[in-house]
Amino acid sequence: MSSAPLSLVPKSGRLVYVMGPSGAGKDSVIGFVREAANPLKIAVAHRYITRPASSNAENHIALSEREFDARRQAGWFALNWHSHGLNYGIGREIDLWLESNRNVIINGSRAHLTEAARLYPDLLPVLVTAPAEVRLARLQARKRESGGDIQARVDRQIELGDLAGRIIEIDNSQVLAVAGMAFMRLLETTTA
DSSP states (O other), X not given: OOOOOSOSSOOSSOEEEEEOOTTSOHHHHHHXXXXXXXXXXXXXXXXXXXXXXXXXXXXXEEOOHHHHHHHHHHXXXXXXXXXXXXXXXXETHHHHHHHTTOEEEEEOOGGGHHHHHHHSTTOEEEEEXXXXXXXXXXXXXXXXSOHHHHHHHHHOOOOOGGGGGGOEEEEOSSOHHHHHHHHHHHHHHSOO
């Protein structure tokens, strides 16, 4: 269940909602933009996750289940969801960043897209993709899941519903710079 944003009034900036199947390389594409973009124009939000921090994983803020539940109950998340046995949250700081005329990039969930678009009607949905065999190899290389869990992630399908026509796809099956530059070009056309 998600918390409502501070208001449903359009913000000055725009929320860029990046999603994609496991192994598509969302973290890598977002990381490319984090390094290349002007931080005065584009802010990249950290996710709060009930998963320990790791040097070979997303740069997130690790919370215990208890901490996560307390923050959710206090209304400190603009968005939150449960997936793959973990809780994920995006902090309310994104509302301040949007109001200060920054475009804000978040690493979202395909299953949560409809709710995010309800709360942030002007969001720009971006789907990072890669063929199943590429995603499988990436998931095996990161060694966070067992074989059965990896295959379940690769096979997982999410219906994107009414928003499918608004989604911009970025193929991340080649070298990272190709997808990263495609995302940068997209952001350059998305004005805050």
